[in-house]
Amino acid sequence: MKSIKLLVAALFAVMPTLAMAQDPGAGGMGVMGQVIFFAGFILIFYFLIWRPQSKRAKEHKALMAGLNKGDEVVTSGGMAGKITKVTDDFIVVEIADNVEVKVQKVAVAAALPKGTLKDI
Numbered sequence: 001m002k003s004i005k006l007l008v009a010a011l012f013a014v015m016p017t018l019a020m021a022q023d024p025g026a027g028g029m030g031v032m033g034q035v036i037f038f039a040g041f042i043l044i045f046y047f048l049i050w051r052p053q054s055k056r057a058k059e060h061k062a063l064m065a066g067l068n069k070g071d072e073v074v075t076s077g078g079m080a081g082k083i084t085k086v087t088d089d090f091i092v093v094e095i096a097d098n099v100e101v102k103v104q105k106v107a108v109a110a111a112l113p114k115g116t117l118k119d120i
Helices: 002-022 031-065
Strands: 072-075 080-086 090-096 099-104 108-112
Touching (some): 031 108
Antiparallel strands (some): 080 090
């Protein structure tokens, strides 16, 4: 993350210099400066928004694929429980003794370490 911040800072430091070197007589940026400025925005967008989001989506997809009977999970609504049944799109979560709730797999926010529910 530190290298990304250094890259962004370097881009912002170099952009005005390159823009003025293209056409020193004009008050604004030249064509090359605009291209570099636009490329800088694309890099910032990629490293600060798109890449982390795709990484989180990939991790969540792996979490959903790895759900098994007996796993302890927390849903996005905040319910914590133990998985008793797994199907393609849904899981059945036991949130109390003899209380089971059907939940979509995509609603699982996190998998908990075994034994976490006993400590609560």
